[in-house]
Amino acid sequence: MSIAALKPMTVEEQAITAKKAQKALNMLTTDEKNQGLRIAANELENEYQVILDANKEDLEKGREKGFDEAYMDRLALTQERIADFAEGLRQVADLPDPTGDVLSDWTLENGLKVEEVRVPLGVIGMIYEARPNVTADAAGLALKSGNAILLKGGSSALSSNQKIVEVMHRALEKTKIPKEAVQFIASTDRAATQKLFTMKEHIDVLIPRGGASLIKAVVENATVPVLETGVGNCHIYFDKEADTEKALNILINAKTDRPAVCNAAETLIVHKDWLHGNKEVLADTIKKNGITIHGDKEAADTLPNVIPANEEDWANEYLSLDLAIKTVNSLDEAIDHIDQYGTKHSEAIITENAESAKRFMHLVDAAALYHNASTRFTDGRALGFGAEIGISTQKLHARGPMGLPALTTIKYMMTGNGQVR
Incomplete structure (x- = not known):
């Protein structure tokens, strides 16, 4: 084999290849796509050890670079986590295929038949x-919805991501799905990422998923349309009529289940009356669960071991067992605080007052609102979407956990019999 044949494709060549593959993918039946996803899921489970070996390399490099605990948790894979995302592919296969759905249809007076049809976006840059x-997750959702995808993961997970794609490619070779529809950009050169931002002729949409700095860089520099996912400065508000046991169980789940994810709670807003009526049990719960409190003056005067909060704490996505506590005198004051510091991701109210819950749900501007439930449910898997490609905090095209329908657009298809205008 010649040296030229071994030369890896450029990012633009990968995009062109993906675009060609997408046309072939778009002609497959739902059954053919589903079969391909199930075979890929089986292959990922069967090859879990080679994926874990690759992940071990990434974890060792991460420790050498001093990555914090939250980052290492997001980076780490286990056999259970691999089985979990393999199961996610099966769940996506079991979901209805949105492509080809006729959303509406009518016939004009001249006999021209009009159909509004759901179709793939085309080529997604992730x-x-x-x-x-x-x-x-992203590859599975893209393939089921008829889209090709260019994946650009962070350099910290390079070995893991490469191995996952290699395993999926081997699986797809046994199916009708063209493996070229899943492209992984292995280059760590910033120029490769910058190129991805600007290939409007080959890429239909960019989806950034990560921290605030990544999302900001994509939004500010991309000429390709962006489906923006947001960081999660999520709040839980204990109304003065919150049930104590219910409130504390929800808070502990939202804060401690997986602190490093975007739907974890970062700020507890608590009504002053509830705080003073439940200060002992709240303090005990916080201590038992190893939570560090950054609180306002009222919280610091009421609870033990409170670090005085500053302006940065109200906006901070801690991704750790740190929690900000803001004390308020009313529901409207709580809503005002969320309006100022929230990231339009997920917000919850804990109350037994139906009118207070209704006011909160209608006035708070966020992709996901909860009454007496944990913010941890803002997740494609938890809401029955199978996997998710990200959680959109914007308002155009898609909002909230983005499953299969969010990866489609519409096309008008007209059928006539010689009509002219």
Whole structure:
């Protein structure tokens, strides 16, 4: 084999290849796509050890670079986590295929038949950071919805991501799905990422998934349309009529289940009356669960071991067992705080007052609102979407966890019999 034949494709060549593959993918039946996803899921489970070996390399490099605990948690894979994203592919295969759905149809007076049909976006560029599970989730959702995808993961998970794509490619070779529809950009050169931002002729949409700096860089520099996912400065508000046991169980789940994810709670807003009526049990719960509190003056005067909060704490996505506490005198004051510091991701109210819950749900501007439930449910898998490609905090095209329908657009198809205008 010649040296030229071994030369890896440029990012533009990968995009062109993906675009060609997408046309072939778009002609497959739902059954053919589903079969391909199930075979890929089986292959990922069967080859879990080679993926874990690659992940071990990434984890060792991460420790050498001094990555914090939250980052290492997002980076780490286990056999259970691999089985989990493999199961996600099966769940996506079981979901209805949105492509080809006729959303509406009518016939004009001249006999011209009009159909509004759901179709794939085309070629998706996906830019993401530490989580290797995103590689499988994003690829599965793209393929089921008829889209090709260019994956650009962070350099910290390079070995893991490469191995996951290699395993999926081997699986897809046994199916009708063209493996070229899943492209992984292995280059760590910033120029490769910058190129991805600007290939409007080959890429239909960019989806960034990661921290605030990544998302900001994509939004500010891309000429390709962006489906923006947001960071999660999520709040839980304990109304003065919150049930104590219910409130504390929800808070502990939202804060401690997986602190490093975007739907974890970062700020507890608490009504002053509830705080003073429940200060002992709240303090005990916080201590038992190893939570560090950054609180306002009221919280610091009421609870033990509170670090005085500053302006940065109200906006901080800690991704750790740190929690900000803001004390308020009313529901409207809580809503005002969320309006100022929230990231339009997920917000919850805990109350037994139906009118207070209704006011909160209608007035708070966020992609996901909860009454008496944990913010941890803002997740494609938890809401029945199978996997998710990200959680959109914008308002155009898609909002909230983005499953299969969010990866489609519409096309008008007209059928006539010689009509002219």
